[in-house]
Amino acid sequence: MNKKIIFFFFIFCTVFNTIKTYSQSNKMQWWQDGKFGLFLHWGLYSVGEWNGKPQKGNEHFMFYEKIPLATYAKIGEELSFKEYNADFWVKNAKDAGMKYVVITAKHHDGFAMYNSPSNDFNIVKKTAFARDPMPDLAKACKKYGLKLCFYYSLGRDWESKDANWARAGSKAGNDWDFPDTSKKDNNSYIEKKVKPQLKELLTQYGPIGIIWFDTPEGTTRAQSEGLRKFILAIQPNCIINARIGNGMGDYSVSEQKIESNAILKPWESCITMSGKWGFSKFDKNWKSPELLVRHLVEIVCKGGNLLLNVGPNNLGNLPELAISNLQEIGNWMKLNGEAIYGTTPFTTTSEYTISATMAKETMGQSNNDNTSKKINADLYFNKKGNNIYVFARSWDKPVITSAVLGQIKNIKNITLLENNKAVKWITENGILTIEIPKLANKTVPILVFKITR
Template identity: 35%
Template sequence: MANEHTDHMQWFMNDRFGMFIHWGLYAIPARGEWVRSLEKLTAEQYEPFFREFNPIKYNPREWARAAKAAGMKYAVMTAKHHDGFCLFDSQLTDYKATNTPAGRDLIRAYIDAFREEGIRIGLYYSIIDWHHEDYPHYGDKIHPMRDNDAFIDKPIDFDNYLTYMHGQVKELLTGYGKIDVMWFDFSYDDMTGEKWRATELVTMMRAIQPDIVIDNRLGGDKKSAQPEAFAGDFMSPEQLLPAEGIVNEAGQPLPWEACITLNDHWGYCSGDTNYKSPKTVIRGLVECVSKGGNLLLNVGPNAKGQIPPQSLDILADVGRWMDDNARSIYGCGPSKLEKPEWGRYTQNGNLLYAHIYDRGMGPINFRGLQGKIKRARLLADGTEIKVETPWNAWEYPLDAFISFSSAELPDDIDTVVELELISD
């Protein structure tokens, strides 16, 4: 079957929740990860950030512990972002963390720390590069020098850049042990697919690490019945949750992962305090799972190497909810039942999880489940919940009902009831 979920994807579709980490030189100006492009900074204007990059508070073990406590099962960190600066000790460039006051391979430290906590390892690699001499400058859609007349006649050797880019990907896949996810970013306009020698790149990657999970941003049509080799393993909607689960042209579900920021920027932005609430994050995670997807939630550490305290507080609150309710997330996916008015369903086999957001008036209605529920429990503490038909529900013979003694829900963020269904 086209687009079938092969064995190497099973962990990804089981774990559901990951941490995205955007970090680099842009943490110093603290105006977001696109600062060089948006402000059209020259290489000379950006260079001081390279010379002073010294994250003295960088402790990836603290990051890993925060991710684990939040219930995150995998992480993806920027090995190289669009500005071309490498957090790893690439042998193909001098534009790397080991040549800054940081003085060490920051990716190796990340990998070691997260592995120690049992968290799967992902690496983000931008196929765009605003630092490399042979990446298109003038006239490119997003290069900082796109409108700078000094670069009109600048000669480039794009094949040389591709050799460099492929070489760095090979370094990342051969120098750090098993890598679970390679997260490329991003194709645009005619800079897509074989422009990157994408089939050659993916063939090389699969030869080195056959089980690696790759996103879809090299290009190609993942929704096609016969997607290209470089179309990737999963779809990657950004800063939005799809209205429904993502399917291919034959109507078959595709793996997907929504990447979402905690505030309004990926990289550290000191003036951005528009943080999402723990409730928003939790309900967003539930929505992803209820539609067959994952949530990759971003943090942007500051120039000293610290995850902002607002982010840590949110992650801690999410973790407290996950401590009680993770069984409704891990290993779960969509239910065939329609979305209920009071919240959402997730399901794992014959265990149906009712995520109740709205107490409403009267009993909670499980439409179409009369006679199909073996037992019901409050997932947070295992309390038995009686499934019964109230005297005034005689007009709804196909529906099952539960009642709460209080006018308020036990958990106003998301009260989860585990329903064990009778096997057909």
């Protein structure tokens, strides 16, 4: 190969990789700017009980109680979801300031919550509801300007006779209906169930923002790579989360926890609003609007997105406490959303944070939930352009004093974001002091100040 050919080959590769990188970052922009989404766990498990008692494992109760497939399928006979109203769901998400909706198209039980021509174990064929809810959801998302996204359980499927990632402690396969592991073929499961259903999801409902995989289990690198190519061949702008496995995703996921430090690579924290992912008639552990906004602020200031989960109930509606929480979050976001959307981490994330043991407990423990349930006064920071935003979370003093902000040069003015009115401030001896104006008590006592340079 002569030098000219080598030179032009090098130029081609450089340009190709630049275009590829730009295209990748460009398709992620709406997600990185949006910061806030609604997660919906909805399925047969939304019946909310089992034999009059809490389901063992809640949305996993088919596995934990070893319920035969035929018995589990009969749950659908009583689920008419008669109050299902996709427009109401999405409008509540929109009013809360959310930018995307992720719904469980297929959870670990293998049940499709949409019309799946490739597999009869679906909401159209096996429930009293007897129709596909996703066209209504797609229509509502388009109406209110939110991205429609689908959750899909990848490595766990308790309907499939082939899904069985052999791994100690794995909940991947159904070994009570299909005990002979020698007959199981995970490649067959991928080719005969996963790919046909992904194609249905990507071709039946218009543009899809994210395929949100869960539980990759033993998915091989070749399978993850093949699934990524399969998805992008149908919808090139679709984002794929990290749970496709083997480093093939576009962003990482932190489940029921908030990262300890700022992360500059795309990441998302998925957190339950109550104590469960799916609806339970016995679930009493609900986070307050104040706690939920505290979570949102902390996650965004650390460079992440919050995907906040609600489990629609056995009637197909959002629980009343979920609705009231979304409304209160929305009231706060209408005044302070500028400090959330399109922001990036500041050089310092927070100030005055204290040990969780010193703060006030606000709710009981929840399943698989490692987020703090405690309230304390602290400051968080982020930025957008030349502006710096200061979040005074649950602040209980008449002034803010900050050594972090005291290092900022060339401050032009500081305003309270909710009314855009200037506040009194002074920098002295390396400390910025901001005088807090007198305000009425709020359900969400988190003030935001905008520092303009």
